[in-house]
Amino acid sequence: MNEVQYIGERLWAGHxxxxxxxxxxxxxxxxxxxxxxxxxxxxxxxxARLAFSVHGLSVVGIAATLFLMLFNHYFExxxxxxxxxxxxxxxxxxxxxxxxxxxxxxxxxxxxxVLGMILKRQLKDGMWEVPVMTVFALVQVFLASxxxxxxxxxxxxxxxxxxxxxxxxxxxxxPFVKMPNYLAKLNGRGLNPLLMNYWMTIHPPTLFLGFASxxxxxxxxxxxxxxGQYTKWQAVALPWTYxxxxxxxxxxxxxxxxxxxxxxxxxxxxWDPVENASLVPWLVLVAAAHTMIINKNKGGSLFTTHFLSxxxxxxxxxxxxxxxxxxxxxxxVHAFTxxxxxxxxxxxxxxxxxxxxxxxxxxxLFRVTYVVVSFLLLFFSVIYGYKKIVLMAWIISSTVIxxxxxxxxxxxxxxxxxxxxxxxxxxxxxxxxxxxSLIITYFTSIPxxxxxxxxxxAPPKVPVYNxxxxxxxxxxxxxxxxxxxxxxxxxxxxxxxxxxxYTFILALFFGLVCxxxxxxxxxxxxxxxxxxxxxxxxxxxxxTGLFAVFANIDYWVMILKGRVSxxxxxxxxIGFALLLIGALIxxxxxxxxxxxxxxxxxxxxGEDFDAQESLLLTQGDTLPMGPYLVTYxxxxxxxxDVYFNIDYLKPDPKGKPAFDFSLEAHVQDNPRMGSAxxxxxxxxxxxxxxxxxxxxxxxxxxxxAKKNAFGSAKNYIGHVGDTIFSSNAFVIIDSLRTNLSKAExxxxxxxxxxTAVLRCINTQSKTFIAYPxxxxxxxxxxxxxxxxxxxxLKLVFWKINPDDGTIEITMSEKLSNTRDFIVIKAFVFPWxxxxxxxxxxxxxxxxxxxVERMRKFRMQKST
Amino acid sequence: MxxxxxxxxxxxxxxxxxxxISLKNTSTYADFSEAISNPDKEYHVVGKLDKTQPQIYDPKxxxxxxxxxxxxxxxxxxxxxxxxxxxQDFEKSEQIVLIGKMSGSNFHANDILMKCPSKYNxxxxxLN
Numbered sequence: 001m002n003e004v005q006y007i008g009e010r011l012w013a014g015h016x017x018x019x020x021x022x023x024x025x026x027x028x029x030x031x032x033x034x035x036x037x038x039x040x041x042x043x044x045x046x047x048a049r050l051a052f053s054v055h056g057l058s059v060v061g062i063a064a065t066l067f068l069m070l071f072n073h074y075f076e077x078x079x080x081x082x083x084x085x086x087x088x089x090x091x092x093x094x095x096x097x098x099x100x101x102x103x104x105x106x107x108x109x110x111x112x113x114v115l116g117m118i119l120k121r122q123l124k125d126g127m128w129e130v131p132v133m134t135v136f137a138l139v140q141v142f143l144a145s146x147x148x149x150x151x152x153x154x155x156x157x158x159x160x161x162x163x164x165x166x167x168x169x170x171x172x173x174x175p176f177v178k179m180p181n182y183l184a185k186l187n188g189r190g191l192n193p194l195l196m197n198y199w200m201t202i203h204p205p206t207l208f209l210g211f212a213s214x215x216x217x218x219x220x221x222x223x224x225x226x227x228g229q230y231t232k233w234q235a236v237a238l239p240w241t242y243x244x245x246x247x248x249x250x251x252x253x254x255x256x257x258x259x260x261x262x263x264x265x266x267x268x269x270x271w272d273p274v275e276n277a278s279l280v281p282w283l284v285l286v287a288a289a290h291t292m293i294i295n296k297n298k299g300g301s302l303f304t305t306h307f308l309s310x311x312x313x314x315x316x317x318x319x320x321x322x323x324x325x326x327x328x329x330x331x332x333v334h335a336f337t338x339x340x341x342x343x344x345x346x347x348x349x350x351x352x353x354x355x356x357x358x359x360x361x362x363x364x365l366f367r368v369t370y371v372v373v374s375f376l377l378l379f380f381s382v383i384y385g386y387k388k389i390v391l392m393a394w395i396i397s398s399t400v401i402x403x404x405x406x407x408x409x410x411x412x413x414x415x416x417x418x419x420x421x422x423x424x425x426x427x428x429x430x431x432x433x434x435x436x437s438l439i440i441t442y443f444t445s446i447p448x449x450x451x452x453x454x455x456x457x458a459p460p461k462v463p464v465y466n467x468x469x470x471x472x473x474x475x476x477x478x479x480x481x482x483x484x485x486x487x488x489x490x491x492x493x494x495x496x497x498x499x500x501x502y503t504f505i506l507a508l509f510f511g512l513v514c515x516x517x518x519x520x521x522x523x524x525x526x527x528x529x530x531x532x533x534x535x536x537x538x539x540x541x542x543x544t545g546l547f548a549v550f551a552n553i554d555y556w557v558m559i560l561k562g563r564v565s566x567x568x569x570x571x572x573x574i575g576f577a578l579l580l581i582g583a584l585i586x587x588x589x590x591x592x593x594x595x596x597x598x599x600x601x602x603x604x605x606g607e608d609f610d611a612q613e614s615l616l617l618t619q620g621d622t623l624p625m626g627p628y629l630v631t632y633x634x635x636x637x638x639x640x641d642v643y644f645n646i647d648y649l650k651p652d653p654k655g656k657p658a659f660d661f662s663l664e665a666h667v668q669d670n671p672r673m674g675s676a677x678x679x680x681x682x683x684x685x686x687x688x689x690x691x692x693x694x695x696x697x698x699x700x701x702x703x704x705a706k707k708n709a710f711g712s713a714k715n716y717i718g719h720v721g722d723t724i725f726s727s728n729a730f731v732i733i734d735s736l737r738t739n740l741s742k743a744e745x746x747x748x749x750x751x752x753x754x755t756a757v758l759r760c761i762n763t764q765s766k767t768f769i770a771y772p773x774x775x776x777x778x779x780x781x782x783x784x785x786x787x788x789x790x791x792x793l794k795l796v797f798w799k800i801n802p803d804d805g806t807i808e809i810t811m812s813e814k815l816s817n818t819r820d821f822i823v824i825k826a827f828v829f830p831w832x833x834x835x836x837x838x839x840x841x842x843x844x845x846x847x848x849x850x851v852e853r854m855r856k857f858r859m860q861k862s863t
Numbered sequence: 864m865x866x867x868x869x870x871x872x873x874x875x876x877x878x879x880x881x882x883x884i885s886l887k888n889t890s891t892y893a894d895f896s897e898a899i900s901n902p903d904k905e906y907h908v909v910g911k912l913d914k915t916q917p918q919i920y921d922p923k924x925x926x927x928x929x930x931x932x933x934x935x936x937x938x939x940x941x942x943x944x945x946x947x948x949x950x951q952d953f954e955k956s957e958q959i960v961l962i963g964k965m966s967g968s969n970f971h972a973n974d975i976l977m978k979c980p981s982k983y984n985x986x987x988x989x990l991n
Contacts, residue, residue, distance in 0.1 A: 081988065165988060176990055185990035416866060424866075431874055438878050443885070456892040458907040458962075460885065461974075468881065596926050605946075605966055606905075609973050614926040614948045667951065674952040694948040695922060823926045823948045 006166075008183045009076045013069050017162035020061035024109075025144040027055035032137035039130050039226075048130075052120060052137060055144075056113040062147070063110055066103070066161055070096050075186045078168045079103070079161040085188035088196075095200040096191050098208075101324060101341075102147060102161035107205060109143045111212035116140070119216065119240075128233060131223030138355075139215055142348050146341065159341060193640055193670050199258035203251065207278060210248025211316045214281055216240040217288055218313035221306040225359035230302050230411060234292045235860060237309075239853040241289045244312075246846040248282045253839045264677045264692045266827065267587065268835070271465040273328050276444040277319030283437045284312040287430040294423045298488045300413045301427055303406055308430070310356050314349060315441070321345040327447050350394075357398045362409040370401060388452055420493045422486040429479040436472045440465070466587070470537045473580055477544035480573045481507075481551035484559075503550040511543030518542070518589060538588050545584065548577035568849025575842025582835025586688075593626025594691075594826040614694050619820040622649070622657070629657045632822050635696075641666045641678075642698050644822050646691060648682070663691050665824065669698045688829045695823035710794050713812040719805065726813055729762040729791050731770075736807070752776040756797040756809065760788055772797035772809065890962065894935040898965045908961045908970065910935040912953070916942070920949040933959055933970075945972045953977070 034048030066079070070093055075081045083096040083103070098104045116136045123129040149160025165186075166177045176182040217240065220233040255275060260268035269275065288308035291301040322328060325342035354374055361367040374394065381390040417424040442449075446459050485491075485499050519535040519542075527535060556562060556570040594615040615625060617632035624630075629649040636643050643666045652658040663680040670676060679692035716724045724731040734757040740750070754774040761767050772795045773784035783798040792814030799808035890905040898906045916932035929949040934940045943961060950956075956977040963972035 171988055174987060176988055179990070182990060186988060419866070428870075431870060435874055435878060439881055442878075442882060446889075457886065458890045458892055460889060461962075464885070464888075468885075605964070605971050605973075606903075609946050609963075609971065612925075612927050614922075616922040616926045674955055677951065695920075695926070695951065821922065823922050 004178060004180050006076075006183065007181045009164075010074055013065060013074055014077060014162045014164060017062060017065040017069075018160070020058045020065060021144070021147050021149075021160065021162065024055055024058035024062060025141065025148060027051050027058060028137055028140040028144045031055055032134060032141055035130055035134040035137055039134070045130065048133070048137075049120065052116065052133065055137070055140060056117050059106075059109050059113045059144075062161075063097075063106055066106065067093075067097060073188065075188050076165055076183055077161075078163045078165045078171075081165050081186070081188045083188070083191055085190035087187075088191055092191055092196050092201070095195055098204045099191060099195060099200075100161070102159050104204065104208065105143060105146045106161065107208045108211060109140065109147075111205075111209045112136070112140060112143065112215060115212055115216060123236070127227070127229065128220065128223060128236065131226045132219045134226075135219035135222045136215065139219075142351075146344070155343070156341075157344065193668060194676060197258075197262055199254065199262065203254045203258055206247060206254055207251030210244060210251045210278075211281070213240060213244035213247055214285055214313045214316050216244065217285070217292075217309035221309035222356060222359060224306065225356065228362075230306070231295060231299070234295045234305070235857050238289070238292050238296065239850050239857060241285065241292060241309075242846055242850045242853060244285050245282070245289055246843060246850065248278070248285065249846070250839075250843055252278050252282060257836075261681070262678055264679055266692075266825075267590070267829075268832075269583070269587075271440075271443075271462050273444045273447075273459070274323050276440050277322050280437045280441050280444075281312050281315040281319065283433045283440075284308050284315055287433040287437075288312055290426050290430050294426055298421075298423045300417060300423060301430075303410055304427070304430065308434070310352075314352055315437075317345070317349045317352065321349060322444065322448070327451060350391075353398060357402055357405075360402060360405045360409065362405070373397075392452075418490045420486060420491045420496060422483055422488050422491075425479055425483040425486055429476060429483065432472050432475050432479070436469060439468055443468075467534070470534075470541055474537065474541050474544050477541065477548045477577060477580070480577060481544070481548040484552065484555045484570065484573075500551060503554050504547050507543055507547035507550050511539065511546045515539035515542045518585070538584060541584050542581065545577045545581040549574050549581075552577070564848065565852050565855075568845050568847075568852055570845070571848060572842050572845025575838045575840070575845050577838070578841055579835055579838030582831060582833070582838050586829040586832040586835060589830050591626070591828045591830075592825070593628070593689075593828055594824055614823045614825050617646070617822050617824060625826060626828065628660065630826075632820075633662075635700075635820065635822075637700060640669050640671070642669055642696070644693055644696060646680075646822075646824065648689070663689070665691050665693050667693050667696060667698060683833075685833060686831055688832050689826065690829055691824055691826040693822055694825050697820060709815050710812040711815050713794075713796070713810040715808060715810045717801075717806050717808050719807075724809065724811060726760075726791070726793055726811060727819070728813075729760045729768075729793070731793070731795070731811065732759045732761070733757075733807070733809070734759045734769075750777075754797070754800065756795075756807065758786075758795060758809075760791055760793060762791060770795050774798065774800065774807075894937045895939045895941045895965075895970065896937065898970060902965045905962065905964050908933070908935055908963075910959055910961070912956060912959060913940045916940065918949075918953075922948065933961065941970050942968070943970045943972055945975055947973070947975065950975060950977060 028051075031048050031051035031054075034044045034051055038044035038048050069077055069080050070084050071090075073080065073084065073086055079100055079102060083099045084093065088096075096103075098107045116133070119136070120129070120133060123132060146158045147160060148158035149163060150157050165171060166182075171177070176186070217237050220237045224230050224233055252275070255278070256268040259265045259270065259275075265272075285308075288305060288311075291305040291308060294301045295305050321342070325345055327342070358367055358371055358374075361370055377390050377394050381387045417427070443460050443465065446457050450456060481503070482496075482500050485496055515538070519539045524532065524535055552570040552574045556567050560566050560570065592613045594613060596612050596615050615623065615630075617623060617630060619632050619634060622629050622631045627650065629651075631647045631649065633645045633647055635645070643664045645662055645664050647662045648660045649657040650660040661682050663682055665680040666678050668676045668678060675698060677693045679690055681691070682689040716722075718724070718733060720733050720735055722733050724733075737755045737757065739753045752775065754776075755771050756774070758770040758772070759767055760770055768788045768790055770786040770788050770793070772786040774797045775782040775784060781798070783796050785794055785796045787794050794812045794814075796810045797807065798810065800806075801808070890907055893906040893908060894910075895908060898904075898908060910933040913932035913934045917930075919930040920928075926948050927946055929945040929947065930942065931945070931953075932940050932942050945961075958978040960976040960978075961970065961972040962974040962976075963970060965971070
């Protein structure tokens with residue numbers, strides 16, 4: 001019955017793609033085995049290299065096939081249908097490629113292959129080729145399996161980008177599946193319009209290249225566990241680690257810039273779980289890079305280096321699990337949907353922990369016991385359940401075994417490090433990075449902790465992160481500033497303190513000069529205890545940040561004599577300190593200028609409630625907002641975006657408001673995602689004025705359709721001489737006229753007509769007269785309305801109260817009278833450009849350091 | 864390496880300290896009845912919009928106040944005062960997380976997280 005002959009399907013593409021998928025998996029598995037065997041039998045090496053090359057080509061093949069399908073709109077494939085359509089701009093086709101999970105895993109695999117190929121050439125015939133490439137190939141086995149999309153029993157392994165739409169489990173019984181020519185009538189669902197910007201084209205590939213580069217130090221560390229050469233890999237791995245620090249760092253900051261420019265996070269960093277998940281591996285990688293330098297220059301911190309190199313990659317895997325498994329649920333604005341790969345991702349993380357621990361154990365009986373017990377536990381939990389308890393038992397025992405192995409098998413330093421030595425202070429810095437990573441990981445993992453322990457803790461808010469991180473950053477800044485002036489091994493403390501005291505005094509002076517007006521002049525006296533502490537810590541951060549900048553400039557100019565080749569670390573550290581100073585000022589002195597004047601004091605509810613941060617702007621009105629006067633002038637629609645134009649005015653020298661600039665904040669009225677507000681920002685050298693819409697009427701047509709309808713009537717009671725206010729005029733009850741006197745009416749029992757004379761004066765002081773009438777005939781009241789067309793007002797005079805002589809009039813306004821309005825929020829971010837300058841400086845410094853390390857490595861090799 | 868060992872122990876102690884301190888202050892997920900019994904403690908309450916009750920948002924009076932009612936996961940409906948402007952697409956929300964506390968007879972929220980059903984996952988193949 002299901003023998004429908006479909007017309008126009010290009011099944012060859014799917015077969016080709018699937019062929020590459022299977023080939024990439026099998027060749028990775030083969031390469032891994034062959035590399036492993038060639039550790040003892042070098043004969044396998046040629047085969048292993050060949051298999052890895054085949055793997056690389058097949059991954060390129062997968063990517064090329066998928067790209068071809070997207071480019072030519074093969075909507076019979078679910079991935080193409082879901083992420084693209086015929087109307088979209090072809091420049092976003094790359095974004096479609098990695099919008100979905102399968103595509104982003106593919107991107108990751110692709111970068112691994114690129115790095116693997118380069119590394120394979122670099123290490124060829126050296127002592128590291130075999131063990132490092134074994135690890136590389138093993139990771140590729142796991143990643144390649146993510147694209148398999150096959151079922152083993154009920155377990156689904158991977159998710160395949162070449163699945164046909166009509167075979168997708170969600171759609172396979174829809175009516176279109178029975179139509180042979182469905183394809184001719186099918187259009188894709190299209191790329192999410194929120195992602196149609198240039199950040200989506202550059203941010204994911206950069207970030208994934210960063211993720212991929214954490215694999216290199218990981219592979220070396222595992223390789224060293226395997227062959228016991230703990231000190232011989234750092235020189236090779238160091239430029240690569242710097243490369244990872246650079247690319248991952250740039251990738252993360254691009255995400256921040258994207259959030260700042262195009263999303264309404266209200267800043268560049270929101271401690272969102274997805275952001276944290278990429279920040280933590282970066283912090284750990286930075287720590288690893290620093291301990292590697294210690295290894296190279298002095299020895300020591302060996303175990304820490306291995307631990308950090310492994311942790312950085314495992315944290316990338318863990319963050320993939322966090323963001324891809326759906327465990328974050330409502331905790332994140334990103335949160336991807338669950339593709340049913342949670343189990344697989346957890347298993348991968350655990351497998352690599354298992355391999356690391358097993359290799360660390362050097363006693364073969366001990367190792368076999370660990371392996372056997374681990375597998376027994378795995379089978380036990382698969383068959384009998386108790387997954388959480390088994391998992392915790394295994395993690396605890398693995399930790400204990402790691403500690404024991406460290407004491408039993410790992411080479412240790414004989415001599416203790418001097419207190420005043422560069423290696424000790426660098427190590428302290430690494431520890432601070434580790435501790436902050438631990439805390440961020442813990443906060444981010446609260447949803448996981450809830451799952452494991454059946455608790456119901458809520459994820460912390462942004463200020464919690466800030467409060468915890470500031471003290472660590474202060475310590476880091478001091479270390480960054482001072483450490484360069486310490487020598488390896490030992491430094492005379494007196495000389496050291498004298499050397500750094502100049503820059504410290506300079507920083508203290510400038511820091512206080514700046515932070516007194518920033519933090520102490522206005523805020524400090526009114527602040528409560530907690531806030532006082534915050535202000536002190538901000539100003540400490542400011543001073544130590546300046547110290548880090550000054551000290552590194554000093555080091556570069558005075559000690560390195562301004563040489564560029566050696567300046568990498570000094571420049572990168574200046575950049576990092578500037579970045580944090582920029583982040584500090586722009587965040588802590590961010591001011592909300594859109595304060596409203598509703599005067600409703602809700603501060604009694606607590607600090608978090610003292611908001612009143614939005615401002616209502618009615619079209620045409622001009623309101624004061626911070627140092628500006630603002631006017632909402634109107635809206636226009638372009639595609640799915642509605643643009644709201646806001647003019648900013650500033651008093652000119654004569655005190656008259658003059659046009660300064662205008663911002664077009666827009667709201668995307670997105671059929672797939674709902675509406676989303678995108679901020680508009682006016683950039684200045686020393687500040688950004690940032691505005692976004694929090695509430696607005698997006699539709700244009702309702703106003704037009706109801707142009708002639710009147711809104712609900714409002715009743716007014718008053719005397720002659722009173723005034724009624726409409727939205728566009730005021731209405732004065734001028735006088736009442738009657739056709740008869742009261743006596744005549746009672747005598748004749750005839751018609752009584754009372755006319756209200758209403759003077760309606762509009763905003764241009766133009767007067768219109770309305771004559772609504774009140775008619776009584778034989779005790780029946782007939783009100784006669786009057787409409788002022790020019791003002792869109794309907795007035796009905798319907799009651800006279802004989803007791804107090806008041807009259808009652810209802811007034812209704814045309815719906816088109818009610819003017820359009822928007823509710824906005826506006827912030828000023830001072831000195832945010834310091835942050836971007838810091839990013840740039842840090843990237844330049846890191847590039848210089850990479851070049852220098854590569855040069856040193858080549859020199860070392862050639863001698 | 865003694866100095867380092869002491870440092871290591873200090874670090875671990877500090878990390879454990881952080882965890883305990885933060886757990887004490889962390890807000891937890893709860894329902895309205897729990898929030899009612901601890902009026903001034905902050906909670907995350909998960910629920911759905913109560914469509915039978917009125918919603919009041921008049922930016923002319925206060926652009927940072929929005930009144931509506933939410934039914935929590937136990938089925939209890941409470942009036943909520945959100946001290947923020949009315950979120951776009953509020954009607955479409957499938958699930959709401961309110962962050963705030965009980966005060967008087969209302970639940971006062973200073974933040975809201977909404978889950979919309981359309982996110983990332985809507986639309987079936989349609990032929991035209």
